[in-house]
Amino acid sequence: GNSVTQMEGPVTLSEEAFLTINCTYTATGYPSLFWYVQYPGEGLQLLLKATKADDKGSNKGFEATYRKETTSFHLEKGSVQVSDSAVYFCALSGGTSGTYKYIFGTGTRLKVLA
Amino acid sequence: KAGVTQTPRYLIKTRGQQVTLSCSPISGHRSVSWYQQTPGQGLQFLFEYFSETQRNKGNFPGRFSGRQFSNSRSEMNVSTLELGDSALYLCASSYSQETQYFGPGTRLLVL
Numbered sequence: 001g002n003s004v005t006q007m008e009g010p011v012t013l014s015e016e017a018f019l020t021i022n023c024t025y026t027a028t029g030y031p032s033l034f035w036y037v038q039y040p041g042e043g044l045q046l047l048l049k050a051t052k053a054d055d056k057g058s059n060k061g062f063e064a065t066y067r068k069e070t071t072s073f074h075l076e077k078g079s080v081q082v083s084d085s086a087v088y089f090c091a092l093s094g095g096t097s098g099t100y101k102y103i104f105g106t107g108t109r110l111k112v113l114a
Numbered sequence: 115k116a117g118v119t120q121t122p123r124y125l126i127k128t129r130g131q132q133v134t135l136s137c138s139p140i141s142g143h144r145s146v147s148w149y150q151q152t153p154g155q156g157l158q159f160l161f162e163y164f165s166e167t168q169r170n171k172g173n174f175p176g177r178f179s180g181r182q183f184s185n186s187r188s189e190m191n192v193s194t195l196e197l198g199d200s201a202l203y204l205c206a207s208s209y210s211q212e213t214q215y216f217g218p219g220t221r222l223l224v225l
Contacts, residue, residue: 032212043118043204043216051212089157093212101170102147102206102214104157 002027006090006105013080013112021075021108023064023090031092033057033066033073038087038107047075047088080112115140118207118217126223132193135220139186139207145169146188147214148180151202160203163188192222200224 007022025033032051036044048057053068062077073090090105119138127133139146147170148160159172163182180190186207192199200223206214 034213036216043120043218044206046213046215049213093214101159101162101172106156 002031002092002103004090004092004103004105006088006108009087009107009109011108011110013110015082015112015114016079017112019075019077019080019084019110021088021090021110023073023075023105025071025073025090025092025103027071027092029094030068031094033064034091034093034102035062035064035073035075036089036091036104038089040086044089080110082112082114085110085112118205118215120203120205120217120220122220123218124221124223126225127195128225129195129197131195132191133195133222134189134191135203135205135222137188137190137205137207137217139188139205140209140215143207143209143215144186145208146182146186147206147208148188148190149204149206150174151204151219152200157204160190195224197224 003026005024034049035047037047038044048059050057050066056065064073064075087107087109089107091102093102121136145164147162150158162170166182177193182188202219202221204219206216208214
């Protein structure tokens with residue numbers, strides 16, 4: 001079945017550091033891929049998405065490229081801020097399985113220090 | 115447009131009781147999905163409703179049930195609560211079969 005694997009956290013960075021959070025997936029066909037962010041005490045917010053191979057999703061300085069050849073969708077940001085501290089979830093939906101059900105990764109906690 | 119709303123935001127129950135949670139989707143969205151989030155198990159899919167019909171279901175016991183009304187609002191019910199049901203319950207709505215938009219969640223504590 002479909003699955004998503006995220007790098008283990010927590011990830012601790014200094015302000016203005018470069019961020020990479022790895023995400024790989026297993027799915028048949030061409031699923032849609034998503035990154036969601038969850039701030040303390042809140043629900044999940046859509047950060048960015050990509051629906052086909054080589055698409056790049058971007059938002060608020062975050063980027064991720066849908067890599068079919070490596071089945072990856074790594075999240076990057078060039079310069080993190082303290083306000084980026086949150087839990088980040090990679091997710092997929094669809095593919096040839098036909099299911100609309102989202103599959104989430106386990107989440108990666110990011111802590112940015114001033 | 116107003117976002118997804120969930121009520122109540124916080125709830126305390128005791129073992130054996132039942133609970134009903136409510137979710138109002140974004141206007142125009144006909145699909146509503148429910149998730150359980152716990153520190154140990156992460157985000158787990160409960161079920162999805164579309165046009166008042168359950169379209170997908172996760173691997174949860176029958177104590178967990180849901181329904182959707184003609185205005186797309188959805189409720190989920192948990193009967194005979196157990197301590198392990200303590201969690202953040204998230205609702206998400208969608209217009210198309212892709213992007214889901216989440217509500218703030220209902221935090222349930224079972225004592």
